[in-house]
Amino acid sequence: MYKIMTAGPTQVRENVRQARSVECTNPDLDPEFFEFYKSTCNMLEELIHADGQALILGGEGMLALEGACASLTEDGDRVLVIDNGIFGRGFADIVKIYGGEPVLYTTDYKRTIDIEKLRFFLEKDSDFKYATLVHCDTPTGMLNDIHAICPLLAEYGILPVVDSVAGMFGEQVDFDKAQIGILCGGSQKVLSAPPGLAMVWVSDKAWEMMENRKSPIRSFYANLLLMKDYYKNMAFPYTMPSSCIQGLRVAVENAKSDKEIILRHRKLADSVRTAVTKSGLKLFGENGFSNTVTAIEVPEGLTGEKILEILKRKHNILLSGSLGEFSGKIIRIGHMGENANISDISSVMKALDKTFFDLHYGLNDKLYDTFLEALGF
Numbered sequence: 001m002y003k004i005m006t007a008g009p010t011q012v013r014e015n016v017r018q019a020r021s022v023e024c025t026n027p028d029l030d031p032e033f034f035e036f037y038k039s040t041c042n043m044l045e046e047l048i049h050a051d052g053q054a055l056i057l058g059g060e061g062m063l064a065l066e067g068a069c070a071s072l073t074e075d076g077d078r079v080l081v082i083d084n085g086i087f088g089r090g091f092a093d094i095v096k097i098y099g100g101e102p103v104l105y106t107t108d109y110k111r112t113i114d115i116e117k118l119r120f121f122l123e124k125d126s127d128f129k130y131a132t133l134v135h136c137d138t139p140t141g142m143l144n145d146i147h148a149i150c151p152l153l154a155e156y157g158i159l160p161v162v163d164s165v166a167g168m169f170g171e172q173v174d175f176d177k178a179q180i181g182i183l184c185g186g187s188q189k190v191l192s193a194p195p196g197l198a199m200v201w202v203s204d205k206a207w208e209m210m211e212n213r214k215s216p217i218r219s220f221y222a223n224l225l226l227m228k229d230y231y232k233n234m235a236f237p238y239t240m241p242s243s244c245i246q247g248l249r250v251a252v253e254n255a256k257s258d259k260e261i262i263l264r265h266r267k268l269a270d271s272v273r274t275a276v277t278k279s280g281l282k283l284f285g286e287n288g289f290s291n292t293v294t295a296i297e298v299p300e301g302l303t304g305e306k307i308l309e310i311l312k313r314k315h316n317i318l319l320s321g322s323l324g325e326f327s328g329k330i331i332r333i334g335h336m337g338e339n340a341n342i343s344d345i346s347s348v349m350k351a352l353d354k355t356f357f358d359l360h361y362g363l364n365d366k367l368y369d370t371f372l373e374a375l376g377f
């Protein structure tokens with residue numbers, strides 16, 4: 001067994017794994033299941049400070065992104081795709097599939113979105129039905145300030161669609177205050193349930209936009225409107241994966257009872273970043289460091305593959321590489337959810353120290369020592 005310290009899926013706590021093995025029901029026919037589903041959604045709404053409706057979808061995190069785009073986009077709709085990362089730009093492909101016209105707002109991948117520059121752009125062009133943006137763009141660990149960006153978009157009458165799959169619960173998300181239209185989440189990141197479920201939070205305004213479409217939504221599985229009145233109708237459009245939802249429920253309870261969850265992510269991430277910097281390694285990016293994942297540049301002369309391979313073979317630890325143009329050039333520690341604990345991160349630090357030693361790459365300071373020191377040990 002490897003210790004998975006990747007940027008999702010994360011480790012899964014035993015109480016979540018056990019919850020997935022309880023007696024099964026028929027989720028289409030059992031009224032208790034509808035209550036159970038609804039109360040779980042209500043907990044999700046509470047955690048994200050949302051007046052809007054939360055829904056759990058039977059599919060991996062991408063279904064939340066696709067559900068938002070499928071349900072909002074009509075032919076020829078202009079959609080602002082805010083792009084300072086790989087998931088950020090990826091939205092353009094989904095928008096296109098559903099007939100929209102993505103307009104990319106591309107900025108430096110090493111920097112978080114600058115509000116004043118975005119305002120400057122919107123002053124010239126704000127004719128967009130909705131905008132997509134990513135909270136934590138995981139492949140580079142880039143964190144955008146959704147609580148500043150979304151209200152700005154809303155000011156221009158643009159509905160914000162936010163992918164916080166890798167941010168929420170480890171980073172503050174305040175749905176109402178940010179004026180988010182649709183928020184996307186997944187089970188396998190900070191919540192630390194196994195992969196397989198997506199979550200969306202939908203504002204009244206977003207529902208209204210879907211209901212006022214001129215053309216029907218061109219999807220069945222990704223059609224959020226079909227889910228909207230599940231409780232009133234006591235019917236889901238497809239059979240819900242009830243065992244997955246049993247597990248998610250306990251993961252949500254775990255998050256809810258963890259009053260210091262955001263603070264803990266920040267402290268651990270801060271200490272990881274201090275250790276990386278003091279060792280002489282470089283963090284990827286210039287600002288906007290997410291507290292859920294740390295992206296480290298692979299030093300000149302080494303390859304990401306080699307580092308990850310040694311970690312895996314000699315230390316039984318899986319870390320993430322990156323995607324697209326960053327693959328091989330970045331390694332990432334996923335210190336989110338169940339992974340966000342001193343003991344596991346210390347093991348990663350120690351293993352990285354040994355790996356760099358094996359590769360004859362000299363570090364200024366030991367990652368392990370500085371990590372613990374930064375935490376006050």
Ligand SMILES: *Cc1c(COP(=O)(O)O)cnc(C)c1O
Pocket residue numbers: 008060061062087134136137138163164165166186189
């Ligand atoms: C994990 C993640 C998703 C879900 O996508 P998968 O690659 O299928 O796991 C979506 N957006 C972001 C930012 C993510 O980190």
